[in-house]
Amino acid sequence: MDIGILGCGTLGRAIAQGLRSHRSVERIAATTRSQPARAKDLEEVVPVDSNRELASISDVVIVCVKPSQVEAVAREISHDLRPGALVVSAAAAISTEALQQWTGGASPIVRAMPNMPARIGLGMTALAAGANADASHLELARDLFATLGRVAVVEERLMDAVTGISGCGPAYVYLIVEALAEAGVSLGLPRPVALELAAQTLLGSAAMVLQTGIHPAALKDEVTTPAGCTIDGLLALESGGLRSTLVRAVTAAATRSAQLG
Numbered sequence: 332m333d334i335g336i337l338g339c340g341t342l343g344r345a346i347a348q349g350l351r352s353h354r355s356v357e358r359i360a361a362t363t364r365s366q367p368a369r370a371k372d373l374e375e376v377v378p379v380d381s382n383r384e385l386a387s388i389s390d391v392v393i394v395c396v397k398p399s400q401v402e403a404v405a406r407e408i409s410h411d412l413r414p415g416a417l418v419v420s421a422a423a424a425i426s427t428e429a430l431q432q433w434t435g436g437a438s439p440i441v442r443a444m445p446n447m448p449a450r451i452g453l454g455m456t457a458l459a460a461g462a463n464a465d466a467s468h469l470e471l472a473r474d475l476f477a478t479l480g481r482v483a484v485v486e487e488r489l490m491d492a493v494t495g496i497s498g499c500g501p502a503y504v505y506l507i508v509e510a511l512a513e514a515g516v517s518l519g520l521p522r523p524v525a526l527e528l529a530a531q532t533l534l535g536s537a538a539m540v541l542q543t544g545i546h547p548a549a550l551k552d553e554v555t556t557p558a559g560c561t562i563d564g565l566l567a568l569e570s571g572g573l574r575s576t577l578v579r580a581v582t583a584a585a586t587r588s589a590q591l592g
């Protein structure tokens with residue numbers, strides 16, 4: 332299978348790196364706007380000079396340009412897409428309906444919302460099928476994005492919510508890691524140690540939720556000894572409004588995503 336990455340920037344490169352280990356991917360071609368897409372850490376990606384050529388040689392075209400650039404590139408490649416080629420768009424806020432129209436209406440479209448930990452195989456991608464995409468197209472997209480981490484399939488109307496949680500979520504988590512590490516530094520820990528304690532605690536706790544399937548509230552209760560230290564920390568978080576702040580953060584990002592669309 333030949334993959335074309337249209338827009339090989341931050342996300343496109345992460346996807347290219349993940350797909351290199353996929354058993355059925357024979358070639359990954361890529362374009363950028365300013366220069367051929369070859370980069371020293373992406374030697375297995377074939378640079379292609381034009382988006383039209385990329386479309387003509389790809390079984391799956393993965394669109395990874397900024398949302399404002401999607402219409403132009405979709406219209407540009409609309410006559411060059413192979414019959415039956417799958418178009419996967421990773422652009423935030425661009426609907427499958429719009430993309431289908433811009434690409435001429437014949438190609439199946441799947442919308443994807445991956446996130447940055449895809450770079451190390453720990454990504455979370457949500458997929459939504461467009462009107463022309465059937466179960467086999469969704470399965471193909473799922474199979475490709477599974478090389479980058481976990482994959483969930485949702486209805487397209489929920490993609491703004493997905494953007495608010497897992498699309499933007501890595502930035503929230505970096506802020507939390509940074510804050511925990513700063514607290515460690517203020518209590519006298521060397522910064523690298525504080526950072527490792529904070530990051531590994533988030534990683535391990537998140538893995539517990541995914542691997543055990545136990546509700547996070549039950550896991551929290553399990554580690555909260557009566558009259559112990561953790562309950563005092565939890566009460567400080569509740570009085571600081573952490574829970575409602577996070578809900579507001581996700582809602583604000585989802586609202587912005589809906590506006591961009």
Ligand SMILES: NC(=O)c1ccc[n+]([C@@H]2O[C@H](COP(=O)([O-])OP(=O)(O)OC[C@H]3O[C@@H](n4cnc5c(N)ncnc54)[C@H](OP(=O)(O)O)[C@@H]3O)[C@@H](O)[C@H]2O)c1
Nearest residue numbers: 338339340341342363364365395396397398421422423445
């Ligand atoms: N970054 C994330 O964490 C993330 C997560 C989920 C979804 N997304 C979505 O992924 C998309 C890309 O985001 P990004 O962060 O990867 O952006 P980015 O780093 O700016 O990459 C965009 C790429 O598109 C290329 N490009 C622009 N116009 C083009 C054209 N006409 N033809 C070919 N290539 C063109 C750019 O080339 P030049 O470098 O030459 O300008 C660049 O390589 C966005 O729509 C975003 O919503 C990103």
